[in-house]
Structure formats: C-alpha cells, structure tokens
Amino acid sequence: MAFATIDVTKGITGTIPVANGGTGLASGTTGEFLKFTGSTTLAPAEAGGGITEVDQYRITSTFTGSSNPITSNWERNDTVFDKIGTGMTQSSGNFTFPSTGIYKVEFNLPFSRNGNNQYSAIKINVTTDNSNYTLRATSYGFIEEAGAETYSSVYAQTIVDVTDTSNVKVQFGVVNQAVCNFYGDTNANQAVATFIRLGDT
C-alpha cells in the first residue's frame, strides 16, 4: 500500500515548527539559505554577512623624505589579486570609497636609512567634508643604525564609518626626523594600503 500524501500534522509528536513543512518552499535557489521570516515561517534568503568590498593600493616607486599626503605613484595591486566588489578610486592620493559602510583601512610602509632616524610616522587622514583632513591613525618607527643601511617598517590602521561617499575620504602620509628611503614596488607589496568593508554604516 502506498500513501499518496502524508499528513505531517498527525501521527508525529513533538513540535512541528513550520506547518505543513513551510510555505512556498517547493523549490530553492542554489547558494541561498533558509531563514525565519516569522516565528513559524521559513523562506529562502541570500547569504549575508560576507565581505563585499576589498581593495589594495600600493606605491610603485621608492621615495625619500617626508610626503604628507602621499600623492603619487599609487596603483591597485595587479599581480596576484584583483579587488572584490567595486573597489576604491584614487586621485592625487585621495581615496574614495565605492559605497557607504564601515571600512577597515590599513597602511604599511617599510623604510630604511644608513644612520639614525628618531622617527618615521605614518598617518591615515580622514575627511568628512571632502576638504579638511584630520589625523585618525598614526604609527611610529625608528632606525638605530646597525653599521649599514638599516630597515624597519610602520603599520597603522583605523575603522572609518563612511556615511557619504562624496565627503568621507582618506589619504596617507609619512613624516620623519631624518631623510629615509620609503620603499615602493610595482610587482610586490611594500608600501601598501588595504581597504575592507566590514558592514553597513
């Protein structure tokens, strides 16, 4: 004997959270998940919470001395990575975000000097009016000469709430006590800025 249908509301004990196996779930979409749309109803939904924007820009050429802001020789990492999402745009060292949201912004800068250097300070500056930049992150490194060209690196990060892509922008800079070499490269990341969208604003 074969059953044409099974009434799951009968003959089963315990809680049946969704009456009749749910509503409108006769089929699904590849890659989607089920989520509750009410206390007892289920529906398919797109995966959420993943990273939607990642981008990375590096400085392609080495320079010496202070540069604040760093205006030139930026390029998107184009060797073993391409952006996720739309990506940042850059003009004269001013970086514009592709969409509103909460972004983590990182900057790493290696440097060297044949001699002492009391400090090299990198800066992440943020504007909220597309004009006046304010220091929002900094980090200091120094060189104590070790008999020849001596190397170090500085790293800074901040989280930026981008509420308006026209007005919230970032730029990077470096100042130092003594003239140092700051390393750029077009084939490998040395001086590099990374942008990761963490979530909605």
Added chain:
Amino acid sequence: MKRPDHIENALCQMHTNQWFTWTDSKNKIYANLKLTEKVGIDGNIVDNPVTELPTESAVNAKLKELQDAWDAANGG
C-alpha cells in the same frame, strides 16, 4: 641591502618626496620618467618644487656614485 642597480635608486637620492613618476610603472626606464605635478608637504598638496628632470647622464652618474659607495662599503 643589495647593490644599487636601477636608476630609481639614483632618482630617489637626487631629491626628496615624490618628485618623479613613470609613464609605465612596469617599465622603469629613463624614457618613461616624468615629473609629478603635485607633491604632499605638511598636509597640503602643492606644486612639485622640482621643475626639471635630470639628464640621463646625470642619473647614470648618480647611480655609479651609489654603486661605488656600496662597493667600497662591501669590499667590492
């Protein structure tokens, strides 16, 4: 530190800040060298104070100077 072997090693010792750039950053030869229009100084974006490219011979001479100094320091 490796021995200076590229004109960029010389260029970045001739002036401070980002005074030069390349028309093709993947092909850093003298013919692709150009001045940047702007540089960042004290939080401001200003005109590049370097207004003239060094000659190729001057760049090569600077590179040789760096190489000679490196050789002297490293027993070359």
